[in-house]
Amino acid sequence: MTNKxxxxxxxxxxxxxxxxxxxxxxxxAKSPEQVEKQxxxxxxxVYLWSTSLYGTYAPYVQSQLPDVNIEFIVGNNDxxxxxxxxxNGGLPDIxxxxxxxxxxxxxxxxxxxxxxxxxxxxxxxxxxxxxxxNEDGSVNWLPVCADAHGFVVxxxxxxQYDIPLPTDYASFVSxxxxxxxxxxxxxxxxxxxxxxxxxxxxxxxxxELTTTEGRKWRTAYSDPASTARVGLDDAVWPGAFERMAQFxxxxxxxxxxxxxxxxxxxxxxxxxxxxxxxxxxAGVKMFQDEGIDTIFMPFFSQNGEKWIMTTPYFxxxxxxxxxxxxxxxxxxxxxxxxxxxxxxxxxxVADGQDVLSYSQNVPLRLTEYMKDVRDVVEENHxxxxxxxxxxxxxxxxxxSKMIAGKYTAKxxxxxxxxxxxxEEEPAADEPVLTSGKSYSNVFHANGGNAAFSVMANxxxxxxxxDVLLATANSFTGSxxxxxxxxxxxxxxxxxxxxxxxxxxxxxAELKELVRAFVEGCEGGFVPFNRGSLxxxxxxxxxxxxxxxSYTLTGITRNGQxxxxxxxxxxxxxxxxxxxxxxxASESGVSAGEDTWVKNTWHDHVSGGGAALAEPENYMxxx
Numbered sequence: 001m002t003n004k005x006x007x008x009x010x011x012x013x014x015x016x017x018x019x020x021x022x023x024x025x026x027x028x029a030k031s032p033e034q035v036e037k038q039x040x041x042x043x044x045x046v047y048l049w050s051t052s053l054y055g056t057y058a059p060y061v062q063s064q065l066p067d068v069n070i071e072f073i074v075g076n077n078d079x080x081x082x083x084x085x086x087x088n089g090g091l092p093d094i095x096x097x098x099x100x101x102x103x104x105x106x107x108x109x110x111x112x113x114x115x116x117x118x119x120x121x122x123x124x125x126x127x128x129x130x131x132x133x134n135e136d137g138s139v140n141w142l143p144v145c146a147d148a149h150g151f152v153v154x155x156x157x158x159x160q161y162d163i164p165l166p167t168d169y170a171s172f173v174s175x176x177x178x179x180x181x182x183x184x185x186x187x188x189x190x191x192x193x194x195x196x197x198x199x200x201x202x203x204x205x206x207x208e209l210t211t212t213e214g215r216k217w218r219t220a221y222s223d224p225a226s227t228a229r230v231g232l233d234d235a236v237w238p239g240a241f242e243r244m245a246q247f248x249x250x251x252x253x254x255x256x257x258x259x260x261x262x263x264x265x266x267x268x269x270x271x272x273x274x275x276x277x278x279x280x281x282a283g284v285k286m287f288q289d290e291g292i293d294t295i296f297m298p299f300f301s302q303n304g305e306k307w308i309m310t311t312p313y314f315x316x317x318x319x320x321x322x323x324x325x326x327x328x329x330x331x332x333x334x335x336x337x338x339x340x341x342x343x344x345x346x347x348x349v350a351d352g353q354d355v356l357s358y359s360q361n362v363p364l365r366l367t368e369y370m371k372d373v374r375d376v377v378e379e380n381h382x383x384x385x386x387x388x389x390x391x392x393x394x395x396x397x398x399x400s401k402m403i404a405g406k407y408t409a410k411x412x413x414x415x416x417x418x419x420x421x422x423e424e425e426p427a428a429d430e431p432v433l434t435s436g437k438s439y440s441n442v443f444h445a446n447g448g449n450a451a452f453s454v455m456a457n458x459x460x461x462x463x464x465x466d467v468l469l470a471t472a473n474s475f476t477g478s479x480x481x482x483x484x485x486x487x488x489x490x491x492x493x494x495x496x497x498x499x500x501x502x503x504x505x506x507x508a509e510l511k512e513l514v515r516a517f518v519e520g521c522e523g524g525f526v527p528f529n530r531g532s533l534x535x536x537x538x539x540x541x542x543x544x545x546x547x548x549s550y551t552l553t554g555i556t557r558n559g560q561x562x563x564x565x566x567x568x569x570x571x572x573x574x575x576x577x578x579x580x581x582x583x584a585s586e587s588g589v590s591a592g593e594d595t596w597v598k599n600t601w602h603d604h605v606s607g608g609g610a611a612l613a614e615p616e617n618y619m620x621x622x
Contacts, residue, residue, distance in 0.1 A: 036444050043442050044335050045092040047075035049314050051496040054473045056347045059528035064338045068331055071443060071531035074473040076491045079104045084488050086111050088480040093322060093332050096314040101388035102222030109224040112140040113318040120340055127380045128358045130215060135223040141317045145345045146310035146356040149199055152283040153276045156293040169300040173250040179275050187251045189278035190262045198395035199309050199385055203299040204247055205240035206307035206383035231417040238413050243302055245409040248402055255404040282353050284369040298376045310382045313348050356382060394419045431483035432608045439615055441477030443531045447617035451479040456537035457613035462604050463571045465502060467538035469517055470573035471525055474498055489605045498597040499576045507566035511555060518543055518552045524578045530621060542620045573597055
């Protein structure tokens with residue numbers, strides 16, 4: 001009897017063990033593919049338009065959502081880039097873009113969520129939301145906050161010569177004339193740039209462009225449903241060119257002004273050679289810090305109204321594919337909500353600048369640099385520029401010819417209209433790079449980011465180096481199964497000043513360098529989530545994650561632990577200001593001057609025939 005019971009207990013224990021093992025090895029244990037699929041589903045990708053947002057803005061957004069895996073990638077400030085991603089199946093969850101117009105964004109409309117009925121859209125002042133509505137009332141893009149453009153004014157110069165500060169257009173013209181009688185320019189600007197030409201033309205007519213007629217034309221120009229090219233109307237725009245011509249005459253702009261760049265103009269202002277220039281509110285702080293009594297003024301419309309030209313820091317949109325998964329959509333909306341919050345917006349602007357938010361949820365807090373235009377801001381007289389690629393290019397051409405005396409107002413109107421209506425020439429660019437496969441650009445704990453690895457491995461070959469280290473914002477993640485034109489190939493590299501530096505060093509020195517990339521260092525970049533960990537090529541690393549911080553626990557090269565007495569050639573890719581901190585040690589021998597990675601990459605692919613390397617599992621995160 002006892003033996004029978006013992007046998008039953010043994011059989012039961014064995015059965016339990018078999019069941020337990022089957023659970024562990026079967027449905028209880030996930031395959032690497034299943035793990036990666038789960039990681040993909042739990043990751044929300046946010047493409048940032050500038051690496052400046054990667055340093056303070058992105059870490060703040062992540063810190064507010066510790067349970068959400070957000071992968072921030074520095075994309076490009078160009079809607080053509082996102083059209084390319086859309087066409088090749090690589091559109092991210094959340095998109096930001098600064099150089100933007102609804103007109104250029106039209107091809108993306110069917111791939112983006114309609115945000116019109118969301119709380120986030122409801123918080124945007126109608127004055128501004130109207131500029132982002134499609135003809136059918138849908139809203140795909142939300143403006144976040146703005147940089148203010150107007151007139152930077154040397155108040156001390158006005159006081160020195162007892163000239164009254166302008167309060168309207170007539171007194172602005174009088175001030176210009178009074179200064180010219182003293183041999184000082186009243187006004188000029190950096191008209192060598194397309195945006196200065198474009199913003200002056202629109203800013204002088206902001207009052208008219210925001211009327212019912214103006215909004216009607218703007219909606220027609222931006223309508224995604226229309227394939228016909230839309231020119232200027234005959235109600236609002238003829239007057240805009242008349243006002244531009246009057247302004248040129250009143251300020252005595254000439255062909256010489258077309259050669260002036262930003263440094264030329266600010267140099268003249270600093271030296272007291274010009275009393276006012278067209279610029280951003282950041283210029284007020286810059287000159288006040290230099291001891292020059294400087295204030296900011298709006299555009300004085302000829303109808304008596306005052307307006308500020310605003311350049312949105314960026315617009316944001318969400319991928320419509322999120323609607324196919326309720327959980328992912330809800331998570332993405334949480335991310336969007338934090339991205340638009342007051343604290344997040346305060347991390348977008350540079351020190352000393354004002355947050356001119358388009359949202360009613362963000363209270364107005366003007367610094368001393370903008371206090372003189374508080375009434376204009378409170379009246380919501382913040383005009384959002386029309387910034388399509390056409391408007392940049394045509395404004396530069398037409399306004400330049402007006403300033404040079406080649407066009408009258410009527411001729412300028414006709415020329416601008418004709419160029420807007422002209423059919424675009426089809427792009428003639430031949431592909432310079434072909435990828436036969438798409439690679440995931442989501443970070444996976446067992447392996448890293450495959451798309452970034454492709455780029456790092458390819459560049460390691462280009463630089464002819466044993467090891468390559470790159471900050472996570474080095475690549476735009478756009479390694480898709482596609483043919484890349486020169487422009488799209490160039491856009492694979494982070495757009496904002498990525499530098500390379502090469503050194504020969506020992507294995508011990510390399511370990512410390514990798515540690516600086518993984519764990520962060522003073523003055524350098526500090527990873528704030530797993531997607532912001534560095535990319536390596538030629539070595540593999542093990543990293544431990546704990547409470548949002550990262551520790552390097554191992555490095556192998558060719559499958560073996562890296563030896564302290566190894567000698568290796570190392571190439572680092574990072575933003576210029578981070579490079580010094582990460583390579584603070586004087587050890588190692590530099591193999592050449594720092595170079596722009598974008599130029600090196602462009603030269604490599606421009607001849608055609610360049611091939612992409614295969615990705616490797618370069619990181620294990622535990």
